[in-house]
Amino acid sequence: MGPDDQDHKRQEFEETALVHMNSIYSAALRLTRNKTEAEDLFQETFLRAYRFFHQFRRGSNCRAWLFTILHSLFINRVRQSSHPLVHFNEEEVYREGGVGTGLPANPEVDLFHRLAGEDIQTALAGLPSKLRVVVVLADLEGCSYREISEICSCPIGTVMSRLYRGRQALRAALKGYAQGGREAGKDP
Amino acid sequence: MSTDAFARYLQAYCDGELEVWKMLEVEAHLEACPSCRRSVEAERAFREHLRAKITPEPVPPHVEERLISAINDLDRQGRSSAPPRERRRAWSLAVAASVLLLALGGVLGYLMAGRTSRFMPSSMLVQLVGEHVRSTQLERPVELHSGNTQQVAFWLQGRIEHPILVPDYDPMGIQLLGGRVLQLGDRRVASVVYKKEGKMLSLFALHAAGGDLFLIGLHEIRRDGQVFLAVESQGQQMLLWGQGEMLYALVSDVGWDALFECAQVFFDGESSSS
Numbered sequence: 001m002g003p004d005d006q007d008h009k010r011q012e013f014e015e016t017a018l019v020h021m022n023s024i025y026s027a028a029l030r031l032t033r034n035k036t037e038a039e040d041l042f043q044e045t046f047l048r049a050y051r052f053f054h055q056f057r058r059g060s061n062c063r064a065w066l067f068t069i070l071h072s073l074f075i076n077r078v079r080q081s082s083h084p085l086v087h088f089n090e091e092e093v094y095r096e097g098g099v100g101t102g103l104p105a106n107p108e109v110d111l112f113h114r115l116a117g118e119d120i121q122t123a124l125a126g127l128p129s130k131l132r133v134v135v136v137l138a139d140l141e142g143c144s145y146r147e148i149s150e151i152c153s154c155p156i157g158t159v160m161s162r163l164y165r166g167r168q169a170l171r172a173a174l175k176g177y178a179q180g181g182r183e184a185g186k187d188p
Numbered sequence: 189m190s191t192d193a194f195a196r197y198l199q200a201y202c203d204g205e206l207e208v209w210k211m212l213e214v215e216a217h218l219e220a221c222p223s224c225r226r227s228v229e230a231e232r233a234f235r236e237h238l239r240a241k242i243t244p245e246p247v248p249p250h251v252e253e254r255l256i257s258a259i260n261d262l263d264r265q266g267r268s269s270a271p272p273r274e275r276r277r278a279w280s281l282a283v284a285a286s287v288l289l290l291a292l293g294g295v296l297g298y299l300m301a302g303r304t305s306r307f308m309p310s311s312m313l314v315q316l317v318g319e320h321v322r323s324t325q326l327e328r329p330v331e332l333h334s335g336n337t338q339q340v341a342f343w344l345q346g347r348i349e350h351p352i353l354v355p356d357y358d359p360m361g362i363q364l365l366g367g368r369v370l371q372l373g374d375r376r377v378a379s380v381v382y383k384k385e386g387k388m389l390s391l392f393a394l395h396a397a398g399g400d401l402f403l404i405g406l407h408e409i410r411r412d413g414q415v416f417l418a419v420e421s422q423g424q425q426m427l428l429w430g431q432g433e434m435l436y437a438l439v440s441d442v443g444w445d446a447l448f449e450c451a452q453v454f455f456d457g458e459s460s461s462s
Contacts, residue, residue, distance in 0.1 A: 006263055010259070010263060013259075021247045021252065021255075022244060022245075022246050022247055023244070025245065025246070025247040025251070026244040026245050029245055030242070039248075039251045039254075042247070042251060042255070043251070043254060043255050043258065046255050046259070047255075047258055047259070047262070050259055050262060051262065052430065054430070054432075055430050055432075055433070057433065115241065116241070117241040117242055117243070120238060120241045120242055121242065124242070138203065139235055139238050139239065140238065140239065140242055140244075144205065145200075145203070145205050160199065160200065163199065163203075164199055167199070167234070170238075171234065
């Protein structure tokens with residue numbers, strides 16, 4: 001690659017990928033719960049993206065591609081850490097009714113208004129990693145089911161069941177907080 | 189639609205993910221069911237509440253500076269790499285000298301625990317080497333027997349549904365035997381089989397778009413903006429690289445010099461065909 005090509009790659013990367021820095025940083029922060037780890041994850045995500053920018057399909061969704069890298073790095077870190085991922089049986093979820101058999105009650109909305117952002121961060125951090133990822137991507141980053149399915153390399157049905165379970169778990173934790181209790185986090 | 193049936197669609201409805209016809213069905217139910225309307229309001233309020241309380245945090249300046257500085261370093265490394273023709277031999281010898289000689293289990297263990305190769309499933313590396321070794325033991329290692337590169341490429345791309353490049357190594361004394369298709373997990377892998385003086389070479393090609401596979405190597409060798417990964421396992425050398433949406437792995441025991449020569453021909457072929 002000549003200097004002109006290098007310059008072109010750099011410029012294209014800045015215009016296509018670096019514009020998503022805030023989004024990737026925020027997601028890294030929500031996933032890791034730790035500023036130092038989030039900074040490392042953020043840095044590693046963009047360096048990987050830059051080195052493999054030639055693999056990025058021009059015209060496709062660069063933000064989703066960056067999330068894919070972020071997700072892979074994050075899951076890998078969790079696997080390498082002393083805290084294993086919490087596994088749950090996806091099929092069981094479907095057998096049990098899949099997504100959304102429980103309707104939310106309205107009074108909980110009032111309860112949640114009493115909560116501070118910090119409570120929500122803590123509750124989010126307490127979710128199992130796989131659930132946390134889909135909740136962060138869907139509810140905080142506004143990704144579609146299809147995007148999440150591609151980012152996490154899993155079927156859309158799995159995304160839906162994880163999202164449902166993630167939200168239910170988050171709701172349960174927040175309810176506990178709002179009612180004055182603190183539930184311990186369950187997973188990295 | 190009953191309330192029970194509606195509950196199944198609540199999440200997708202609030203996420204705006206229902207197909208139009210289903211959405212209309214749900215909305216018809218909502219018009220008639222105050223209880224489900226309250227559920228929708230609660231669900232939406234919960235999400236809005238989450239977004240409102242967890243505000244996005246901008247990248248701190250020192251983090252952004254660190255990233256830009258690291259990208260600048262990568263750029264400098266890229267600029268300082270010498271043209272391949274002049275440096276190829278020194279480059280390949282350096283790699284050959286430094287490449288990790290790993291037993292099969294060692295590759296697996298290193299990849300699982302190592303700081304690199306995180307996204308290249310270690311099982312896939314192991315399987316590719318295994319498939320190559322197995323092909324050397326078969327009487328008929330190919331499904332399509334042909335010495336015509338275009339015919340083999342056409343046959344394979346029809347089966348893996350992605351265009352692949354089948355280089356012509358004939359001038360190097362490497363004879364094309366043909367191709368076959370493997371199924372590794374949920375992936376179809378094209379295998380092009382060559383022979384050189386009794387030794388076999390396998391060039392594997394698999395689709396790796398969407399960022400699900402990366403060439404992050406034990407030894408990353410950059411050349412002309414191209415990143416290679418070199419692994420030695422079971423007495424076989426393996427050179428991997430990405431090209432477009434495809435991941436290529438060349439496996440043989442012909443020696444590193446010959447493998448790098450093959451990689452060079454691959455990219456020469458690519459540039460002449462583009």
